[in-house]
Amino acid sequence: METLLNDFSPGLFVVSTILLLALIALMVKFAWKPILNSLEERESGIENALASAENARKEMQNLQADNERLVKEARAERDAMMKEARDIRDNMIAEAKEDAKEVTSALIEKAQASIQQEKQAALAEIKKNVAELSIGIAESVIKKELSNKKDQLELVEGLLKDVTLN
Amino acid sequence: MKIAQKTIKFLTIALIAVFTANGFASGTDKKHDDQNDGGRVNTKSEVDAYILHHIKDSHDFSFWSYTNDAGERKHVGFSLPIIIWTSEGLVTFMSSEFHHNDDGHVIVEKKGLKFAKIHSKIFELEKGAATVSFDKDHHATNAHKVLDFSITKSVVGILLIGFLLLFWFSRLAKQYKTKQVPTGFARVLEPLVLYVRDEIARPNIGDKHYRKFTGYLLTVFFFIWVLNLVGLTPLGFNVTGQLAVTACLAIFTLVIYTVSGNKDYWMHMLWMPGVPVLIRPVLAIIELAGALIIKPFSLLVRLFANISAGHIVVMSLIAIMFTLKESLGVVGATGLSLVLSFFITLIEVLVAFLQAYIFTMLSALFIGMAVAEPEHH
Numbered sequence: 001m002e003t004l005l006n007d008f009s010p011g012l013f014v015v016s017t018i019l020l021l022a023l024i025a026l027m028v029k030f031a032w033k034p035i036l037n038s039l040e041e042r043e044s045g046i047e048n049a050l051a052s053a054e055n056a057r058k059e060m061q062n063l064q065a066d067n068e069r070l071v072k073e074a075r076a077e078r079d080a081m082m083k084e085a086r087d088i089r090d091n092m093i094a095e096a097k098e099d100a101k102e103v104t105s106a107l108i109e110k111a112q113a114s115i116q117q118e119k120q121a122a123l124a125e126i127k128k129n130v131a132e133l134s135i136g137i138a139e140s141v142i143k144k145e146l147s148n149k150k151d152q153l154e155l156v157e158g159l160l161k162d163v164t165l166n
Numbered sequence: 167m168k169i170a171q172k173t174i175k176f177l178t179i180a181l182i183a184v185f186t187a188n189g190f191a192s193g194t195d196k197k198h199d200d201q202n203d204g205g206r207v208n209t210k211s212e213v214d215a216y217i218l219h220h221i222k223d224s225h226d227f228s229f230w231s232y233t234n235d236a237g238e239r240k241h242v243g244f245s246l247p248i249i250i251w252t253s254e255g256l257v258t259f260m261s262s263e264f265h266h267n268d269d270g271h272v273i274v275e276k277k278g279l280k281f282a283k284i285h286s287k288i289f290e291l292e293k294g295a296a297t298v299s300f301d302k303d304h305h306a307t308n309a310h311k312v313l314d315f316s317i318t319k320s321v322v323g324i325l326l327i328g329f330l331l332l333f334w335f336s337r338l339a340k341q342y343k344t345k346q347v348p349t350g351f352a353r354v355l356e357p358l359v360l361y362v363r364d365e366i367a368r369p370n371i372g373d374k375h376y377r378k379f380t381g382y383l384l385t386v387f388f389f390i391w392v393l394n395l396v397g398l399t400p401l402g403f404n405v406t407g408q409l410a411v412t413a414c415l416a417i418f419t420l421v422i423y424t425v426s427g428n429k430d431y432w433m434h435m436l437w438m439p440g441v442p443v444l445i446r447p448v449l450a451i452i453e454l455a456g457a458l459i460i461k462p463f464s465l466l467v468r469l470f471a472n473i474s475a476g477h478i479v480v481m482s483l484i485a486i487m488f489t490l491k492e493s494l495g496v497v498g499a500t501g502l503s504l505v506l507s508f509f510i511t512l513i514e515v516l517v518a519f520l521q522a523y524i525f526t527m528l529s530a531l532f533i534g535m536a537v538a539e540p541e542h543h
Contacts (some may be wrong), residue, residue, distance in 0.1 A: 004409065007222060007409055008409045008410055008413070009223060009287075009314060009408070009409075009410045010313060010314075010410070011250075011251075011313050011314035011315045011316065012223060012314070012318060012320060012321070012408060012410035012411065013410035013411075013413060013414055014315065015315055015321050016320070016321070016324055016408075016410055016411045016414045017414045017417075019321070019324050019325065019328060020324070020389070020414055020415070020418065022328075023324075023328040023331070023332070023385060023389065024381070024382055024385045024386075024418075026328075026332055027331060027332060027335065027381065027384070027385045028381035028382075028385070030332065030335075030336045030339065031331075031332065031335030031336050031338070031339050032335070032359075032380065032381040032384050032385070033339075033381065034339035034340075034342065034343075035335065035338055035339045035342065035359055036359075036363070036377070036380060036381075038339070038342030038343075039342075039356075039359070039360065039363075042342075042346055045346075
């Protein structure tokens with residue numbers, strides 16, 4: 001212990017205290033502060049980069065999910081549209097058929113009506129013609145063969161037969 | 167930049183060359199019979215004296231010494247300025263004036279005062295005394311120690327390593343301005359900085375406060391580590407084995423954790439909650455002694471003792487070369503000493519790091535205890 005105390009040099013203690021204080025101050029100012037600041041900056045930079053990469057990954061996932069959803073939706077929409085189109089087509093065909101039916105039936109009716117009319121008209125014409133003919137026949141018979149009663153009757157009967165046959 | 171670096175390198179080499187050549191070109195001295203100048207080492211007692219001399223701080227920087235053909239003792243190294251506070255005020259001269267004498271035989275006269283160097287300490291002789299006289303325990307009876315602010319070998323070591331650290335780490339700091347990842351030697355330093363920050367400062371002090379103290383811890387860590395390593399080189403520094411230096415470091419830690427201690431820390435120290443009131447003053451005394459004396463004392467003694475012991479062991483093992491020369495022969499003693507000192511030096515390299523780590527770790531722990539947030543149960 002005595003040698004230890006004897007070895008302790010107060011002068012060296014003072015000198016080393018001054019030198020070390022200066023060294024610590026200089027090192028802190030010129031080395032440690034900038035070094036630690038840069039290291040922290042770098043570390044936070046790396047952390048941020050990792051975080052942003054993770055975010056990007058998540059965003060990508062979200063985008064993919066969105067895309068899938070969109071595709072699904074589009075498909076569903078397309079299906080719906082096609083179904084609608086099919087329905088519309090079916091409807092249209094049905095309607096067209098209906099319309100056609102109506103139109104044709106109307107046409108048929110009309111045709112029948114006009115046929116009927118024509119028939120009536122034709123009958124009326126025939127009747128008129130028959131009447132005129134019979135009148136003509138009657139005239140000529142009357143003119144030619146009124147002398148012979150029997151012939152007269154035969155003629156009328158013959159004529160009438162022809163008429164009714166018509 | 168490149169040119170500047172080259173210039174610095176050139177200047178450093180030139181400086182070393184000049185110092186070495188200039189140093190003790192005339193460093194010849196007459197050897198007294200009972201004097202050990204840290205030069206010639208042959209017997210066991212000379213080895214002991216040499217080791218003890220090495221462990222101490224030194225007023226000159228000697229690399230080696232030899233005896234030339236003319237039988238003169240030559241020392242290679244350079245002298246350092248001596249700055250002392252005496253009864254006549256500040257006195258300065260170069261250590262070469264003592265001519266490597268370390269036992270008080272060479273007297274240097276300055277300002278009418280006489281000085282002698284005894285075991286690496288400068289003594290001022292009492293008025294009227296011409297030579298130092300010793301009692302039987304080899305204590306000087308007519309001289310007293312002076313306050314010695316000399317640029318000793320340790321101070322040179324501190325300055326050198328201080329500049330080196332400043333140079334290395336300010337360059338690392340500068341590199342971050344232009345790039346994210348440093349290159350070259352700075353790339354080696356970066357993980358060390360991160361290690362101290364993430365393994366020592368942050369876990370022991372806590373995420374909230376560690377930033378304020380990291381600068382101190384980093385400085386202390388690298389200072390101790392590099393000086394420990396330099397101490398293992400043949401340059402022969404023993405800075406971290408100087409009580410004055412380790413005491414200075416320990417007191418820094420003490421001041422830091424005493425000043426930054428929060429209310430909770432002082433509360434637990436001075437008036438421990440949760441124990442009977444009568445015991446509290448007793449506990450306060452124990453806690454105060456622990457915080458103000460035991461903690462810094464353990465720090466300063468641990469570092470000093472480990473490094474000094476390491477130096478003593480390595481040098482003792484090297485000395486096997488001389489001490490066992492007779493029983494093992496020159497080759498045997500040299501071989502044994504080489505093998506043993508090689509392995510011990512390897513262990514010392516580990517110890518160099520370990521002691522720096524322990525000092526920094528414990529400092530961080532003590533600071534952490536002082537700034538810890540109170541836990542609410």
